Amino acid sequence: MTASELEVIGWSEGKLWFLDQTLLPGEERRIETDDPTVVADAIRRLAIRGAPLIGIAAAFGFTLGFLAQSAFRNVPLRSRVERLFTLFAATRPTAVNLFKALERVKECALSHSDREADLERLLLQEAQAIHEEEKTMCREIARNGSVLLLPGSVVVTHCNTGALATGGKGTALGVIREAWERGALRHVYIDETRPLLQGARLTTWELQKLGIPSTLITDSTAAFLMLQNRINVVVVGADRIAANGDTANKIGTYALALAARHHGIPFYVAAPTSTLDLATPTGKEIPIEVRGAEELVLQGLRRVAPEHTEAYSPAFDVTPADLIMAVITDRGIARPPYEQSLAAAVEASEKVSP
Ligand code: MRU
Numbered sequence: 313m314t315a316s317e318l319e320v321i322g323w324s325e326g327k328l329w330f331l332d333q334t335l336l337p338g339e340e341r342r343i344e345t346d347d348p349t350v351v352a353d354a355i356r357r358l359a360i361r362g363a364p365l366i367g368i369a370a371a372f373g374f375t376l377g378f379l380a381q382s383a384f385r386n387v388p389l390r391s392r393v394e395r396l397f398t399l400f401a402a403t404r405p406t407a408v409n410l411f412k413a414l415e416r417v418k419e420c421a422l423s424h425s426d427r428e429a430d431l432e433r434l435l436l437q438e439a440q441a442i443h444e445e446e447k448t449m450c451r452e453i454a455r456n457g458s459v460l461l462l463p464g465s466v467v468v469t470h471c472n473t474g475a476l477a478t479g480g481k482g483t484a485l486g487v488i489r490e491a492w493e494r495g496a497l498r499h500v501y502i503d504e505t506r507p508l509l510q511g512a513r514l515t516t517w518e519l520q521k522l523g524i525p526s527t528l529i530t531d532s533t534a535a536f537l538m539l540q541n542r543i544n545v546v547v548v549g550a551d552r553i554a555a556n557g558d559t560a561n562k563i564g565t566y567a568l569a570l571a572a573r574h575h576g577i578p579f580y581v582a583a584p585t586s587t588l589d590l591a592t593p594t595g596k597e598i599p600i601e602v603r604g605a606e607e608l609v610l611q612g613l614r615r616v617a618p619e620h621t622e623a624y625s626p627a628f629d630v631t632p633a634d635l636i637m638a639v640i641t642d643r644g645i646a647r648p649p650y651e652q653s654l655a656a657a658v659e660a661s662e663k664v665s666p
Contacts, residue, residue, distance in 0.1 A: 318474075318475040318476070318518070318521070319475075320333075320365065320475055320476055320479055321360070321365065321368060321369060321372070321443070321479055323372060323436065323439075323440065324344075326346060326379060327344045327345060327346045328344070328345055328346070328351060328369075328372045328373065328376060329342050329343065329344040329345075330342065330343055330351075330354060330359070330360050330369065331343075331476070332354070332359040333358065333359055333360065333361055333476055333514060334357060334358060334359050336476075336513055336514055336517055337513055337514070337516070337517040343359070345376070346376055346379055346381065346382070347376065347382075348373045348374065348376045348377045348382070348384065348396060348399060348400075349399065351369055351370070351372065351373030351376065351400075352370075352373060352399050352400055352402075352403050354369070355369055355370065355373075355400070355403040355404060355410075356403045356404065358508060361472075361476075361477065361510070362407075362472065362473065362476060362477020362478055362549075363407035363408070363409045363410075363477070363549070363550065363551045363552070363583075363587055364409050364446045364449075364450075364477065364478040364479060364480070364483075364584060364586060364587070365446075365476070365477055365478055365479050366403070366404060366407055366409065366410050367407070367409030367410050367412060367413035367414075367442065367446070367586065368413065368439070368442055368443045368446060368479050370400040370403070370410050370413050370414055370417075371413040371414070371416065371417050371435075371438065371439035371442045371443075372436075372439045372443075373396075373399075373400060374396045374397070374400060374414065374417040374418075374421075374435065374439070375417065375432070375435040375436050375438075375439050377392060377395075377396040378392075378421070378431045378432045378435055379432055380432070384396060389421070389425050389428060390422075390425070393418055393421045393422060397414055397418050400414055401414055404601055404627075405599040405600075405601050406551045406552055406560055406598065406599060406600055406601045406627065406628045407551040407552060407587070408551070408552040408586075408587060408588075408589040408592075409551075409584075409586050409587055412586055413442050413586075416438055416442060417435055417438055417439065420434055420435055420438045421435060443479055445586070446478055446479050446480050446584060446586065447478075447479060447480035447481075448480075448642070449480070449584035449585065449586065449642035450478050450480030450481045450482055450483060450486045450584070450642075451480065451481060451486070452641075452642035452643070453483050453486055453487060453582050453583070453584060453640055453641065453642050454481060454482070454486035454487050454489065454490040455490065456640055456641070456642070456644055456645055457486075457487035457490075457547070457580065457582050457640035457645070458487050458490035458491040458493075458494055458496070460487075460545075460578075460580060460638070460640065460645070461487065461488075461491035461496045461497060461545060461547075462496060462544075462545075463495070463496045464496070464498050464544075465491060465496055465497050465498060465544060465545050466498050466499045466500075466501070466542060466543050466544050466545070467488055467491075467497065467499070467500050467501065467543070467545050467546070467547055468500075468501040468502075468503065468529075468534050468537070468543045468545075468546050468568070469484050469485065469488065469500060469501075469502060469503065469511075469515065469546070469547055469548060470503045470505060470511065470531075470548045470561070470562055470564055470565050470568055471503070471505045471510045471511060471515070471548070471549065471561065471562035471564075471565075472485070472505070472510040472511065472514035472515045472518070473485045473486075473515075473548070473549035473582070474486070474489075474514070474515065474518040474519075475518060476514050476518060477514075477549065478584075482518075483549045483550075483582040483583055483584065483640075484547040484548050484549045484580075484581075484582040485515065485518060485519075485549075486582070487547055487580075487582050487640060488500055488519075488524070488547060489522060489524065492522070492524045497524070498525075499525050499526070499527065500519060500524060500525065500526040500527075501526070501527050501528075501529050501533075501534065501537060501543060502515045502516055502519070502526050502527070502528050502529065503529060503530075503531045503534060503564060503568070504528060504529065504530055504531060505531065505562060505564060506530075506531055506563075506564065507607050507608050507625060508607060510562065511528070512528055516528055531564045531567070531568075534568055534571060535567075535568075535571035535574075535575075538571055538572065538574075538575040538577055539575065543577065544577060544578075545577060545578050545580070546568055546569070546572045546577060546578065546579045546580065547580045547581075547582055547640075548561055548562075548565050548568065548579075548580075548581055548582070549561060549562075549581070549582055549583060550581050550582075550583040550587050550639075551587065551628055552587060552589050552592065552598050553581070553583055553587055553588050553589060553639060553654065554589060554592045554593060554594050554595050554597065554598060555589070555590045555591075555592065555593050555594070555650075555651060555654060555655070556593060556594050556595075556633050556650055556651055557633030557636060557639065557646075557648065557650025557651075557654060558594050558595025558596075558598070558630050558631070558632055558633050559581050559583075559595070559630065559631045559633070559636060559639075560595065560598045560600065560628045560629070560630050561581070561628060561629070561631065562627070562628060562629075563625075563626055563627060563628055563629050564629070565628075565629055565631050566629040566630065566631045566632075566635075567629075569631045569632075569635040569636070570635065572635070573635050578637045578638075579631075579635060579636055579637055580636070580637055580638055580639075580640055581631075581636050581638075581639045581640070582639075582640040582641075583639060583640070583641060584641065584642050585641055585642055585643055585657050585658055585660075585661035588641070588654050588657065588658050590654065590655060590658055595630035595631075595632065595633075596630075598628075598630055600626050600627070600628050600629070600630070601626070601627040601628060602624070602625060602626050602627070603625045603626075603627050604625070605621070605622070605623035605624075605625065607625055608623040608625050609621050609623055633648065633650050634648075636648075636650075639653075639654065639657075641654075641657045642657075642661065643656075643657040643658075643660040643661050644657065644660075
């Protein structure tokens, strides 16, 4: 499997399959299921992860609850919709794509409640449409953003924003990939992304498949490389962007933005319009997921902190809008003031969406 054809999720013969990302890079194992609770659990444990991909997976997972053989089929339609919605909404709180995708499949089910026999097919179409739209948005983001990377660019990126996170060619990683294909990119530094190592495990894996030269660094190395003039641009993804441009992304993003500001280096966020949340005014209102202490005190099965260590592990942070030079969307480059430019991007996306 090469990255240009990297498929991470799909529907086949009444089942959803997905790549279990917790096993990468060691093992490429596909899990196949017709059980919505297996999909919800996969999202919770980050076997499926990345803002766009968890939205796609939740839409397919919701659809599984409408298959003839599903245990959910015995529940009356309205409560089935509520139960499935709640199952997926409770998995992870920060990425808005999850909630937007769930609203779409819920609306699809309720608006066709008089055609219960057709619901499996209609919901599958909706889930597939969400997946296709995310793929298209990735292509547009890459096209719009790659021109911002000037010839000779040396980029640092954080977490994983490629096919594994989006089901398409990626957001920040799509921009990086297209800049490489255009000959503008010299090198990529990949933050390892503590504590779950999405950079070390997943971004390295994707960039190696693409043949893009990259170097893995610890998260705290980026600022030092900036001091040495060895990085000249930052591109990251997002899990939710508030109306004022404040951006929730993987923990460590804010520190990267502060370092970039100090060194006068452009800091770009690449995200589809499905990640823009105009209903949330500022970053202060974005719910931030806090994950279990075991992800800090254990490394794999090995304990690295003493028994009874108290640990605090927010999965995301919020980068204030004033540290962001531009948000690269599928509807163009949004620049400050973000209240206007992000609203315009959403409006443009609604014009073409069904
Ligand atoms: O906890 P994860 O791995 O789901 O976090 C993912 C990120 O923070 C990504 O940067 C974000 O979802 C953008 S993916 C295009």
